[in-house]
Amino acid sequence: MKPKIDTPEIYEDLRNKLMTAYFKQGQKLKPSELTEHYSCSVNTIRETLFRLSTVGLVTAEEQRGFRSSPVSRQRQHDLTNFRITLEQQGVLQSMRNGGIEWEARLTASHHKLSHIESRISKTGDVVPVITPWCAAEWEFHETLVSASDSPVLRETFRSVYDQFRQQLVSPEHNYGFLEGNIVEHKRIVDAALTGNVDEVCVAIYDHLRRNLIRD
Template sequence: MFGRRARSEEDTVVAVLAAALRRDISFGVLRPDQKLKIEALRQTYGGSNHSMRETLRMLSAEGLVEATAQRGFRVTSATEDDLRDILFMRLEVERLGLRLGLQRSDVQWEGRVLAAHHALRRTEEALLKEANDALALDWDMACRSFAAVLVEAAQSPRLSDMQLKFYDQSRRFRLALLREGRLDFTARAQQQQALVEAVLARNTNAAVAALETYVTGDMMTGTRSV
């Protein structure tokens, strides 16, 4: 009993540490390729050596941290090639999930898509009025929820897990574009609306095409909707 309680407490600590490091990697506080020394991280974020090591292993599985043989951990790189590869994998998963979802979905799923889209639009409107880190996180989570609901009707937990993994790997790039003022929110709103309309019309080809536009945006100009 006590062993289970200790394990549960340790899992909670790791979850809290992972959320903090995930946030700071996403916002660029922990920079791409930065070495992550456990003792230095403990001084900033707390936790034990064991819990911090477990945290870094978790983030390594998510693709945000890289474990190198004999060299410890570092934040994964964030080059343009990295982004292209992440978007390639994300699109492969999300296209498949959306196609399957449109075959297997019901009216309740349509309601969840509409609700997620509504929440996303509200957070984008709030962010345009007052940009701060708290609203940026709310917006990013709304983007994440909208992306996730589009594939959940595929009824494949493993596919959904992969979708979230690649989405999370792309968030550093999206938040960097937000900080630099390089996101076109008018274009994003139009892309989201086109995607939702195609989904509700059960037009698979149009929905997949709209998804591709929304996820990739314009890679060359820096107004990417990632």
């Protein structure tokens, strides 16, 4: 018999699976199968899937159940716009408020991300390191806004970031990995650490603009 998993652990595990392409985008999520996998009740799974639907990672349809959120070019565009705005505002506030401790955390998070991305670049294979890579990617971008004095900005950024990543992570698009990300992340961190407010905003925009719909 499998050990019982607590509801918060189920939520985090499903959230991570939704953001690392364990489930295909738009895939039906069957409570009966998840109940068996997690050794829990159907009600626990339904409650967890409903919570995930409130943060945009799952769609809930009456009489039709739950699905992993499907890919939508317009949705990706909208999420990118929101993310650019939040990340730019968040990093500017962090640059004002963060001090040396924030700079140290940003440097460390970038070092970890750069190490993993360099390995992916050498091997050409994302799959073996997709979980630590996604975690390091989040840690870096979260650190950028972590010294913002707005709890609402930080909370909203997490929700928008998660939905944004889910839209991009698929085998067909190499799970969202691009060689240019290595240089772009370094450009962002260099601008942030040198206090160049104009450059850091431009660097963030340039890093994300490929996901916008252009007229």
